[in-house]
Amino acid sequence: MKKYSKSTQLLLQILFFFLVVYIPSNLFLSLLPQISYVRGLMVDYQIPKIYASQIIIFNLINLWFFRRNFFNKKRIKSFLVSNKLLIVLTTAIFVRQFFTLNPASSVWFLFQAVSSILLLFFLNNHRWLLKKKLFSWAIFSSATLQFLLAIFQFIYQHSLLPYQVLGEPRFEPYFRMSRHLFDGKEKIL
Numbered sequence: 001m002k003k004y005s006k007s008t009q010l011l012l013q014i015l016f017f018f019l020v021v022y023i024p025s026n027l028f029l030s031l032l033p034q035i036s037y038v039r040g041l042m043v044d045y046q047i048p049k050i051y052a053s054q055i056i057i058f059n060l061i062n063l064w065f066f067r068r069n070f071f072n073k074k075r076i077k078s079f080l081v082s083n084k085l086l087i088v089l090t091t092a093i094f095v096r097q098f099f100t101l102n103p104a105s106s107v108w109f110l111f112q113a114v115s116s117i118l119l120l121f122f123l124n125n126h127r128w129l130l131k132k133k134l135f136s137w138a139i140f141s142s143a144t145l146q147f148l149l150a151i152f153q154f155i156y157q158h159s160l161l162p163y164q165v166l167g168e169p170r171f172e173p174y175f176r177m178s179r180h181l182f183d184g185k186e187k188i189l
Contacts, residue, residue, distance in 0.1 A: 008067060012060065016129045019056040020138035024146050027052040035104050048108035057119050064122055 028049040035048070097106035112140065129135060152160055 004067060008063070012063065012126065012129065013132065013134050014064070015056050015060050017134055017138045017141075019053055019060065020135065021145065022051075022053045022056060024142055025052070026177045031108070032104060035102060045100055046105050054112065054115055057115050059159055060122055061115070061118050064125070145181075 028051045031048040031050060033047050035046070094107075094110065097103060099112050100106040123130065149160060
């Protein structure tokens, strides 16, 4: 924590707070939905999406890397010499993504996996963020927001905002959704 200025620490705390709040909100923007078709059927999980939480993760990691000057020649050369096997395996995994049925989605999901792994390394190096009272407030805020959203959706049986905004489910008639009778009215659970 001492390696950062007060303003950088504050920025890290703010970004981390919003990360904790946004992860369960499922806020995303669909990228190239036309490539998500498999044998003529649209497969939702094949759509490359950029999540709000990923943007925050990207900003946290960039702040971490650039503040610590990770990209100087000495560090890069040291990393390349000491991690040859890791570099070969990573390159093989990356190249393999181009030989799938949907290379764009595969590369995008590899990027998401790498960003999640980098987030784990970030959290390991910034455990002080997890010990701050702000983390407890972020968890509380996130749970409260999700609880209020769920109550609103249950009572009114429709989304608060469009699907693209909060990642809420659509309440269109769908035979697989769980339903139950409450006071003589059938409601989607």
